[in-house]
Amino acid sequence: xxxxxxxxxxxxxxxxxxxxxxxxxxxxxxxxxxxxxxxxxxxxxxxxxxxxxxxxxxxxxxxxxxxxxxxxxxxxxxxxxxxxxxxxxxxxxxxxxxxxxxxxxxxxxxxxxxxxxxxxxxxxxxxxxxxxxxxxxxxxxxxxxxxxxxxxxxxxxxxxxxxxxxxxxxxxxxxxxxxxxxxxxxxxxxxxxxxxxxxxxxxxxxxxxxxxxxxxxxxxxxxxxxxxxxxxxxxxxxxxxxxxxxxxxxxxxxxxxxxxxxxxxxxxxxxxxxxxxxxxxxxxxxxxxxxxxxxxxxxxxxxxxxxxxxxxxxxxxxxxxxxxxxxxxxxxxxxxxxxxxxxxxxxxxxxxxxxxxxxxxxxxxxxxxxxxxxxxxxxxxxxxxxxxxxxxxxxxxxxxxxxxxxxxxxxxxxxxxxxxxxxxxxxxxxxxxxxxxxxxxxxxxxxxxxxxxxxxxxxxxxxxxxxxxxxxxxxxxxxxxxxxxxxxxxxxxxxxxxxxxxxxxxxxxxxxxxxxxxxxxxxxxxxxxxxxxxxxxxxxxxxxxxxxxxxxxxxxxxxxxxxxxxxxxxxxxxxxxxxxxxxxxxxxxxxxxxxxxxxxxxxxxxxxxxxxxxxxxxxxxxxxxxxxxxxxxxxxxxxxxx
Numbered sequence: 236x237x238x239x240x241x242x243x244x245x246x247x248x249x250x251x252x253x254x255x256x257x258x259x260x261x262x263x264x265x266x267x268x269x270x271x272x273x274x275x276x277x278x279x280x281x282x283x284x285x286x287x288x289x290x291x292x293x294x295x296x297x298x299x300x301x302x303x304x305x306x307x308x309x310x311x312x313x314x315x316x317x318x319x320x321x322x323x324x325x326x327x328x329x330x331x332x333x334x335x336x337x338x339x340x341x342x343x344x345x346x347x348x349x350x351x352x353x354x355x356x357x358x359x360x361x362x363x364x365x366x367x368x369x370x371x372x373x374x375x376x377x378x379x380x381x382x383x384x385x386x387x388x389x390x391x392x393x394x395x396x397x398x399x400x401x402x403x404x405x406x407x408x409x410x411x412x413x414x415x416x417x418x419x420x421x422x423x424x425x426x427x428x429x430x431x432x433x434x435x436x437x438x439x440x441x442x443x444x445x446x447x448x449x450x451x452x453x454x455x456x457x458x459x460x461x462x463x464x465x466x467x468x469x470x471x472x473x474x475x476x477x478x479x480x481x482x483x484x485x486x487x488x489x490x491x492x493x494x495x496x497x498x499x500x501x502x503x504x505x506x507x508x509x510x511x512x513x514x515x516x517x518x519x520x521x522x523x524x525x526x527x528x529x530x531x532x533x534x535x536x537x538x539x540x541x542x543x544x545x546x547x548x549x550x551x552x553x554x555x556x557x558x559x560x561x562x563x564x565x566x567x568x569x570x571x572x573x574x575x576x577x578x579x580x581x582x583x584x585x586x587x588x589x590x591x592x593x594x595x596x597x598x599x600x601x602x603x604x605x606x607x608x609x610x611x612x613x614x615x616x617x618x619x620x621x622x623x624x625x626x627x628x629x630x631x632x633x634x635x636x637x638x639x640x641x642x643x644x645x646x647x648x649x650x651x652x653x654x655x656x657x658x659x660x661x662x663x664x665x666x667x668x669x670x671x672x673x674x675x676x677x678x679x680x681x682x683x684x685x686x687x688x689x690x691x692x693x694x695x696x697x698x699x700x701x702x703x704x705x706x707x708x709x710x711x712x713x714x715x716x717x718x719x720x721x722x723x724x725x726x727x728x729x730x731x732x733x734x735x736x737x738x739x740x741x742x743x744x745x746x747x748x749x750x751x752x753x754x755x756x757x758x759x760x761x762x763x764x765x766x767x768x769x770x771x772x773x774x775x776x777x778x779x780x781x782x783x784x785x786x787x788x789x790x791x792x793x794x795x796x797x798x799x800x801x802x803x804x805x806x807x808x809x810x811x812x813x814x815x816x817x818x819x820x821x822x823x824x825x826x827x828x829x830x831x832x833x834x835x836x837x838x839x840x841x842x843x844x845x846x847x848x849x850x851x852x853x854x855x856x857x858x859x860x861x862x863x864x865x866x867x868x869x870x871x872x873x874x875x876x877x
Contacts, residue, residue: 252317271514277290353427571676575674595806773803823845
């Protein structure tokens with residue numbers, strides 16, 4: 236059963252509800268099957284026997300059986316509804332928690348729209364199976380067995396003919412299931428793609444409109460929407476084709492029975508009474524219901540299986556970044572950070588960082604400079620373990636870096652080389668692999684801390700900070716939800732945003748809209764700084780936090796950053812001269828390697844790459860003063876942040 240069996244496994248958490256509503260469905264089925272027997276008795280022993288004084292009691296019994304069936308059917312539906320909602324609540328909770336635990340590498344290869352579709356629409360499809368599918372399959376199987384049993388007690392001869400119908404029904408259901416599942420799976424996949432395209436266009440609507448690309452993006456949405464429509468139409472075409480075939484099949488069967496039954500009734504002595512014949516035909520009519528139930532249930536099963544495969548993918552995806560089995564206590568971070576022989580690649584090849592070694596003392600400010608693709612952002616993302624350093628040994632051959640596999644294998648081009656006696660022989664050249672690199676905080680490998688402990692001690696302020704569509708207070712206190720109001724206000728004051736907040740009608744309880752849409756870029760930055768201040772991390776990562784703002788706002792942000800950086804180890808990706816000059820350590824990066832390292836004075840004296848960029852920055856800032864325009868780092872040749 237695969238994914239559906241796992242789904243049912245969730246249902247077993249609520250055994251009483253599951254077996255309770257199935258028991259109610261079974262009892263209701265029994266009352267339903269007794270109705271034709273009462274009908275036979277009414278025709279043969281009351282109406283034809285002229286015992287009309289017994290007609291009313293038997294009719295009341297017949298109606299009572301129908302009422303009891305309805306009562307237990309209601310109980311079964313109610314129990315199934317509660318059970319399915321409980322299970323889906325648990326499943327959604329597990330999927331959400333799993334998504335929150337995934338490392339960034341997972342999101343690099345999975346589209347947001349697909350993940351949202353898997354966590355919402357696919358889960359809803361599974362709920363439909365839990366509510367309807369299990370019940371109709373159980374009731375269908377119970378009614379099929381029960382109806383055949385009752386039919387056999389009424390007329391064994393006619394029942395033999397009806398047994399020929401079983402392989403026909405089974406074959407019908409098998410063909411239906413085989414045809415419909417791949418179509419439903421493809422439709423679910425296409426819906427995920429459509430969700431991704433819609434999400435991109437909604438989030439990026441400003442870009443779309445700015446470049447007047449509404450028509451092209453509309454065509455893109457139309458293409459995916461049309462694809463989803465075609466698959467949905469095909470799925471419903473199959474449903475429309477198969478479902479009416481059952482009534483036609485049973486209609487032909489009843490016609491055949493009328494022909495055979497009519498002959499049996501007219502025999503002398505008749506082996507079948509009129510009441511038994513009418514009751515038998517009634518049972519055959521009832522047999523269509525379990526056949527329909529089973530076909531519906533199989534259809535729901537196929538849809539749930541396709542959706543389960545997509546949703547459980549999230550739960551089954553393994554995290555590359557995991558907590559250690561025996562973590563190290565991280566209650567007192569000092570903030571010393573050491574990179575030693577660090578290599579990193581996103582896909583196992585094409586190394587983004589190569590042989591990075593860097594030692595940072597507690598409280599030092601480190602400025603990272605370099606062009607796009609130089610590895611600055613990748614480097615700082617390794618500190619909180621958004622990704623892990625490459626755990627393989629590495630070799631460099633003919634200017635390229637290669638990772639050593641788990642079995643000591645290295646693939647270079649179309650050839651594989653195996654590590655022997657601690658070295659590789661490549662075309663007659665002996666190469667000794669370098670050991671895996673490490674990142675240490677306070678002398679301890681970051682992989683020995685729990686992820687929570689590590690990230691609670693590392694604050695990040697990005698170039699475009701993410702804010703939640705809630706109150707200003709909640710956004711500042713995001714890292715410390717239980718922080719008292721006094722500390723929240725102190726953090727806001729240090730971030731130079733308190734006065735602005737107090738100017739709002741509702742102050743700290745003001746709603747800021749989705750992603751802080753009601754705030755300016757500078758206000759978002761200062762709120763993010765206040766959030767980092769309140770969290771009180773020992774290590775800070777600032778990603779070009781003052782880019783593209785006016786001079787006055789830049790001064791406010793710079794003052795807020797000074798308050799934030801005080802006494803903390805800070806890594807800054809920036810091109811602001813004031814920040815770069817004041818850094819204790821300047822790291823120039825190029826193609827994933829550190830090419831220059833030292834203080835401002837030391838690098839100016841060397842007269843290398845940093846000295847040239849510094850000269851360019853100085854000239855641009857002078858021009859900006861003359862033109863009364865804030866400089867933009869994006870215009871620096873070879874500059875910019877990732």
